[in-house]
Amino acid sequence: xxxxxxxxxxxxxxxxxxxxxxxxxxxxxxxxxxxxxxxxxxxxxxxxxxxxxxxxxxxxxxxxxxxxxxxxxxxxxxxxxxxxxxxxxxxxxxxxxxxxxxxxxxxxxxxxxxxxxxxxxxxxxxxxxxxxxxxxxxxxxxxxxxxxxxxxxxxxxxxxxxxxxxxxxxxxxxxxxxxxxxxxxxxxxxxxxxxxxxxxxxxxxxxxxxxxxxxxxxxxxxxxxxxxxxxxxxxxxxxxxxxxxxxxxxxxxxxxxxxxxxxxxxxxxxxxxxxxxxxxxxxxxxxxxxxxxxxxxxxxxxxxxxxxxxxxxxxxxxxxxx
Numbered sequence: 566x567x568x569x570x571x572x573x574x575x576x577x578x579x580x581x582x583x584x585x586x587x588x589x590x591x592x593x594x595x596x597x598x599x600x601x602x603x604x605x606x607x608x609x610x611x612x613x614x615x616x617x618x619x620x621x622x623x624x625x626x627x628x629x630x631x632x633x634x635x636x637x638x639x640x641x642x643x644x645x646x647x648x649x650x651x652x653x654x655x656x657x658x659x660x661x662x663x664x665x666x667x668x669x670x671x672x673x674x675x676x677x678x679x680x681x682x683x684x685x686x687x688x689x690x691x692x693x694x695x696x697x698x699x700x701x702x703x704x705x706x707x708x709x710x711x712x713x714x715x716x717x718x719x720x721x722x723x724x725x726x727x728x729x730x731x732x733x734x735x736x737x738x739x740x741x742x743x744x745x746x747x748x749x750x751x752x753x754x755x756x757x758x759x760x761x762x763x764x765x766x767x768x769x770x771x772x773x774x775x776x777x778x779x780x781x782x783x784x785x786x787x788x789x790x791x792x793x794x795x796x797x798x799x800x801x802x803x804x805x806x807x808x809x810x811x812x813x814x815x816x817x818x819x820x821x822x823x824x825x826x827x828x829x830x831x832x833x834x835x836x837x838x839x840x841x842x843x844x845x846x847x848x849x850x851x852x853x854x855x856x857x858x859x860x861x862x863x864x865x866x867x868x869x870x871x872x873x874x875x876x877x878x879x880x881x882x883x884x885x886x887x
Contacts, residue, residue, distance in 0.1 A: 578612060585615040589622050604802060608854065610846070611798045617713035623801045626721045629729065637717045640689035650692045654699045658687045665704040669790070672708055683707055686720045694727060697736045702778070705785035709793065726783075730804065735781055744885060745870050746780040746805070747772040750812050751884055752866040757813055757856055761823055768829050771886025775836040779812060787840040795846040806863060810853030815839040817852050 588595045588603060595603040611619045621627070630636070643649050662680045666672045671679040686707050691699030703723065710719035727733040734742030751772055755762040765771075778787055783800060785793050788811075799807040816823070819835055819842070826832045843849050873881040 581606075582612045582614055585612055585619060589615070589618060592622050607798050607802050608850065610795050616794065616798070617718075620710070620722065620797070620801055621714060621718055624722060624725050624729070626718060626725060629725050630721050636693075637689060637720050640693055641685055643692075644685065644688050650688055651698065654691050655688065657701065658684060658691065658699055658704075661687075661701055661704050665708050666790075669708070669712070671712060679708075679711070682711060682716050682719075686711070686716060686723065689720060690723055694724065694733075696733055697727070700736045702736070702782045702786070705782045709785050709797065726801075730800075732783070740781075743777060743780055745867065746808070747776060747885055748870045748873075748881065749863060749866045750776065750780075750809055752869070753809055753813060753858065753862065754816065756862070757858075758816060758820060761816060761820060764824065764832070766884075768832060769886070770829065770832060770836070771884070773886050774833065775839070776812065779840070780808060783808060784811060784840065788843055792843060792846040792849060795850060799850070806858060806860060807853070809863070810856060810858060811849065813856050813858070814849050814853035815843060817856075818843070818849070 584606065588606070607623075662672075662683060663675060665683065669679075672683060674680065683704060687699055687703060690703065690707075691697075706726065707719060707723050710722040714722070727736070731742065735746065736742075751762070754765075784796055788796065796807060796811055816839070819839060823832060823835055826835060870881070
């Protein structure tokens with residue numbers, strides 16, 4: 566890259582930062598009056614220098630923790646209390662620390678500041694959020710937030726996506742939210758890629774075999790970090806629809822390979838490597854955004870899922886493989 570090209574790139578980046586600074590300062594206006602512009606810029610990727618502040622703003626953390634400003638400090642002060650959290654949960658948290666982004670310089674030092682900070686947040690969240698306690702997978706989400714913000718805001722981001730973004734139902738006992746999301750994904754796959762859907766059904770390949778972690782961790786433990794942050798840019802603004810778009814895009818990019826494969830083992834190998842083979846955020850997200858996917862689609866399949874549950878429909882068990 567020439568010096569002139571580098572200068573042009575720097576100017577473009579500075580311009581994007583200025584635009585995002587203005588949007589954050591006037592966020593309510595953009596969210597209500599100029600939402601299409603906000604969405605367009607978010608889908609292009611939030612500038613790295615602005616990502617932490619943008620995530621906090623988009624998620625509405627300031628309003629979310631209103632009246633609970635001293636909660637996190639209070640929780641941290643009680644961590645050494647023997648009754649603060651179940652001992653089994655604490656042991657699991659400790660074991661999971663070194664498995665969370667082990668190549669990330671922030672978290673790869675045993676008992677380093679990154680791991681200690683992660684430990685405090687997970688302990689406090691496990692103690693405070695009685696509906697779930699601590700469940701494996703939370704560490705990846707927390708570490709993602711810690712990569713862009715301070716400890717207290719990372720705690721509130723975690724709590725926010727569990728309550729405001731309905732992730733809690735994915736982590737509660739028997740994972741009811743996970744089953745619902747897997748069902749919705751399957752119906753979307755049937756709608757947009759019926760040949761692949763029929764092939765998976767005929768081979769008795771169920772989403773629990775390859776896609777559970779996608780929806781449990783919102784891809785944080787399986788997609789490359791540079792793609793995960795782009796997914797979260799959109800997730801915080803647009804909600805869970807982006808999770809389905811990414812899932813569909815992963816299949817679309819390997820559609821021919823899947824359809825040309827005849828053996829169960831070959832297809833499973835492809836599916837297990839879908840996220841590993843995703844290397845380009847722009848390509849993956851563009852593919853996902855090309856699907857004409859609406860919130861009405863998701864609501865329709867969600868309502869259908871609830872009807873199946875109510876009627877104890879056997880089709881549901883067959884589709885999900887349980």
